Amino acid sequence: xxxxxxxxxxxxxxxxxxxxxxxxxxxxxxxxxxxxxxxxxxxxxxxxxxxxxxxxxxxxxxxxxxxxxxxxxxxxxxxxxxxxxxxxxxxxxxxxxxxxxxxxxxxxxxxxxxxxxxxxxxxxxxxxxxxxxxxxxxxxxxxxxxxxxxxxxxxxxxxxxxxxxxxxxxxxxxxxxxxxxxxxxxxxxxxxxxxxxxxxxxxxxxxxxxxxxxxxxxxxxxxxxxxxxxxxxxxxxxxxxxxxxxxxxxxxxxxxxxxxxxxxxxxxxxxxxxxxxxxxxxxxxxxxxxxxxxxxxxxxxxxxxxxxxxx
Ligand SMILES: [Zn+2]
Numbered sequence: 001x002x003x004x005x006x007x008x009x010x011x012x013x014x015x016x017x018x019x020x021x022x023x024x025x026x027x028x029x030x031x032x033x034x035x036x037x038x039x040x041x042x043x044x045x046x047x048x049x050x051x052x053x054x055x056x057x058x059x060x061x062x063x064x065x066x067x068x069x070x071x072x073x074x075x076x077x078x079x080x081x082x083x084x085x086x087x088x089x090x091x092x093x094x095x096x097x098x099x100x101x102x103x104x105x106x107x108x109x110x111x112x113x114x115x116x117x118x119x120x121x122x123x124x125x126x127x128x129x130x131x132x133x134x135x136x137x138x139x140x141x142x143x144x145x146x147x148x149x150x151x152x153x154x155x156x157x158x159x160x161x162x163x164x165x166x167x168x169x170x171x172x173x174x175x176x177x178x179x180x181x182x183x184x185x186x187x188x189x190x191x192x193x194x195x196x197x198x199x200x201x202x203x204x205x206x207x208x209x210x211x212x213x214x215x216x217x218x219x220x221x222x223x224x225x226x227x228x229x230x231x232x233x234x235x236x237x238x239x240x241x242x243x244x245x246x247x248x249x250x251x252x253x254x255x256x257x258x259x260x261x262x263x264x265x266x267x268x269x270x271x272x273x274x275x276x277x278x279x280x281x282x283x284x285x286x287x288x289x290x291x292x293x294x295x296x297x298x299x300x301x302x303x304x305x306x307x308x309x310x311x
Contacts, residue, residue, distance in 0.1 A: 009147065023048060026053070033156055055108075174200060190220055199227075202241060206241045218258065243270035
């Protein structure tokens, strides 16, 4: 087994929308999801968030509309034959331009969103090219610095959702020493097929950050249980997940059979937690889980003072 490395991951900023991670070069329209200062394509300091670019585009298109209104006014004035006509055209034209400007000010947010849509849809090829370049930066980085490689993949994964990127992330995560204070994630990394690195990662998360073990992760383990149990540490992965699941009654209600099968292997502190849930809910049998918990209690913890409080 490869020796795991201690790492300190840089904080990961979650954004409400995936596009908020995307920046574009004002100069050459190259896109990136990374945090570099200069454009990887043209080398200039011209990267701005796509939303800023959309705002620039919106203001530019509104400016064009105002200029057209003024131009129209000018043409009308030039075609006028009397002083009254000139005055009416000039006054009317200017008034309309001011009204247009007021209207545009109110429309700016919605126009910016429209321009953003247009920018993202119209630049799909450029965005993909940018992300490919980001990916090649990632694979170059992975060779000599797995941590940077992982951080780059984590950014790319906000925009591109595919299993190849998830698996690469999992493999890299498996080369790190995981700690509770790390900004770790589990649900976005789940794939459909069985993967031993993913199973091992879930087992570790169940120990260091058990709040990340939710229904989807438990479902993954149950679907692939047969293969997981063929792994050397398979049983301990399943047991660790059961230990994480008993933090909430909800999961005992959802997966009583799973918890029953691994209850015997739970460490004392996790079994105590399960025992408390069982004692607090005297009318539930949970398909035999209650009997199994009583049997384990009688065998191992009868004389344990922490358990006596629940008598
Ligand atoms: Zn550029």
